Amino acid sequence: MSQEKxxxxxxxxxxxxxxVVSLVHCATRLRFTLKDNAKADKAALEKTDGIITVKESGGQFQVVVGNKVPEVYAAIGEVSGILNESKNGENSKDKASAGKKGFGAVIDVISSIFAPLLGVMAGAGILKGLLLIADNFGWLPKTSSTYIILFGAADSLFYFLPVLLAVTTARKFGGNIFTAMTIAGALLLPSVTALNGAETDVTFFGIPVVMMSYSSTVIPIILAVIVMSKLEKFFNRVIHESVKNFLTPMISLAVMVPLTLLVFGPFGVYVGNGIADALLAAFSFSPLIAGAILGAGWQLLVIFGVHWGLVPVFINNIAVYGRDGIKPAATASVFAQTGAAFGVMLKTKNKKLKTLAGSATLSAVFGITEPAVYGVTLPLKRPFIAGIIGGAVGGAIIGQGGTQAFASGAPGLLTLPIFYGPGGQGFPALIIGIVASFVISATLTYIMGFKDPVEESEEDKAKSDTSASGKNATTPASSVAPATASAAGSIGETALSPLSGTVIPLADVPDPAFAAEAMGKGVAIEPSVGRVVAPFDGTVTVAFKKKHALAVVSDTGAEILVHVGVDTVKLDGEHFTSHIQEGDRVKAGQLLLEFDIEKIRAAGYPTVTPVIVTNTFDYADVLPLQQGEVQAGDELLETIPGHDADGDGGSKQSA
Known part of the structure; x- marks a missing residue:
């Protein structure tokens, strides 16, 4: 498919x-801010050739297209007016209030500001790292003019980072880009920076000014431009049309430069340093444990889009201390998922999956993990878990070894030079850590196995036979289930629908954990009646205090989770009435929970309800038995017995 199409x-x-309110892109994703996410057709996009997956996270509608994202981004600019500055200005008033609240809004702001810089930041970081290596080995001394010129090319971005952030922040908040750049330039002006080392007191109309170095800083200019953007809108409303084009910038500069030096600058620097010191303290307390946690969890942070919260910390550490000891552990997570994808490529007998895993491995080696994670390891589940384990081990080694990052850049094979500092201290630990994470993840993936699509045709036949016999039987499922016990000890069972409504695929649920089947297989139901009933005879194992979800385990071992709505935990139990407690015995069809559909929707939360078999791995498969409309008490899901211990997806039959 052409990029234009x-x-x-x-x-x-x-x-x-x-x-579309705005569009930016990072290394692999188009990050849309939409006026109304409900107008987007996520299911259709995910089926489009050239799109890896679609995520909704941090208030953004993210279309993952992989390495070709710059070309697709440019093509969108050619076929539409989305990238026009005029359009961004027109929609700027909506950007800060596009339906995002709390932490999601913070993540949206951070990602929008930093995403456009990641490519050039990685390139500059690699060049800077290569120069450090060249100096350490005596190939190109720092005193040579060649080194100075090349280092200037590498270090320019980081020194003038406030100017670049002024541009992206102004675009995000609809401010005048040139006014924002001028404010940033004032912070870096030699005559102003010279005041930082002046022996005399610095004042502004008698008010003491705490001078600091603002080169490479992050938070001060972001705060300044956000406030500037708000002031501009106010001045443009109250100043006459004939003079506002020059009076508004004049007032903005006269107010914002002193205000930044007096308030935003010191505040931003202190806050950034405080966050950095807290994280560094965690690494100082136990670099092994801290490294293991970051190595295991980085890809989880990426999936939910919250890794952006750490990006300013990494950059701030390099700006203030000249190095960062937190980011290196994240590199283990990248190479761990790479190893897991490589393990899939070695293990699978399915040609299509082998090709996909191979290309995803190649992309992941260079730091682009989305194709590996969303296309290979996460859908297969066990390889993703293997990657988490491998990342934890590699992160622990890197953390304990004291590896430091001396420049910014996405973790990957080409950016390894950014971790090579004076004398190469900590660099061997990085190499050992990423090799360990790769090898461990690949090995565990191969040993643990996964459900290989190569046996799909044989499994489908077995499933069809089992499903047909289950549907034609007139005896209740609970009475016939014990007769289907497999060699692995799992028992086939039919779960009844706990709700009335419309059945939809889990992939259409606007929550990545459910949509990716990370919690288990099942279906989702858009409820028409606000009642949840027991899917079979069993015991309530989980009854959340906020009443939005519950879990029931059957007498034969099937575990069903019913999660009413998406993000409804934030309602703190409002609009829900629970009729059970943990440990209660329930009968099939017994009322467990009631909820007010209209009030939940009015509060801004989707009511689509995942119904999940949380112990999916105990079965060969979980089959949906309904499509379209369903009534509470109808047969909904069937667990297929015969899951084998080695995880290759084959169905073992006892003699």
Whole structure:
């Protein structure tokens, strides 16, 4: 598919050009801020050739397209007006209030500001790392003019980072880009920076000014431009049309530069240093444990889009201390998922999956893990878990070895030079850590196995036979289930629908954990009646205090989770009435929970309800038995017995 055609389909899939507030991109994702996410056709986009997956995270509608994202981004600019500055200005008033609240809004702001810089930041970081290596080995001394020129090319981005952040922040908040750049330039002006080392007191109309170095800083200019953008809108409303084009910038500069030096600068530097010191303290307390946690959890943070919260910390550490000891452990997570994808490539007998895993491994080696995670390891589940384990081991080694990052850049094979500092201290631990994470993840993936699509045709036949016999039987499922026990000890069972409504695939649930089947297989139901009943005879194992979810285990071992709505935990139990407690015995069809559909929707939360078999791994498969409309008490899910211990997906039959 041509990039132009793909761009047109993406624009149509996100609800059209008129539904787009803003668009930025990072290394692999197009990050849309939409006026109304409900207008986007997520299911259609995910089926489009050239799109790996679609995520909704941090208030953004993210279309993952992989390494070709710059070309697709440019093509969107050619086929639409989405990238026009005029459009961004028109929609700027909506950007800060596009339906995002709390932490999601913070993540949206951070990602929008930093994402456009990641490519050049990685390139500059690699060059800087290579120069450090060249100096350490005596190939190119620091005193040579060649080194100075090349180092200037590498270090310019980091020194003038406030100017670049002024541009991206102004775009995000609809401010005047040139005014924002001028404010940042004032912070770096030689005559102003010279005041930092002046022996005399620095004042502004008698008010003491705490001078600091603002080169490479992050938080001060972001705060300044956000406030500047708000002031501009106010001045443009109250100043006459004939003079506002020059009076508004004049007032903005006269107010914001002193205000930044007096308030935002010191505050931002202190806050950034405080966060950095807290994280560094965690690494100082136990670098092994801290490294293991970051190595295991980095890809989870990436999946939910919250890793952006740490990006300013990494950059701030390099700006303030000249190095960062937190980011290196994240490199283990990248190579761990790479190893897991490589293990899938070695293990699978399915040609299509082998090709996909191979190409995903190659991309992941260079730091682009989305194709590996979303296309290979996460859908297969066990390889993703193997990657988490491998990342924990590698992160622990890197953390304990004291590896430091001396420049910014996405973790990957090409960016390894950014971790090579004076004397190479900590660099061997990095190499050992990423090798360990790769090898451990690949090995565990191969040993633990996964459900290989190569046996799909044989399994489908077995499933069809089992499903047909289950559907034609007139005896209740609970009475016939023990007769289907397998060699592995799992028992087939039919679960009844706990709700009335419309059955939809889990992939359409606007929550990545459910959509990726990370919690287990099942279906989702858009409820028409606010009642949840027991899916079989069993015991309530989980009854959340906030009443939005519950779990029941059957007498034969099937575990069903019913999660009413998405993010409804934030309602703190409002609009829910629970009729059970943990440990209660329940009968099939017994009322467990009631909820007010309209009030939950009015509060802004989707009511689509995942119904999940949380112990999916105990079975060969979990089959949906209904499509379209379903009534509470109808047969909904069937667990297929015969899951084998080695995880290759084959169905073992006892003699």
């Amino acid at each position: 793909l761009a047109r389909e993406i624009v149509q899939g996100v609800g059209g050009e008129s539904n």
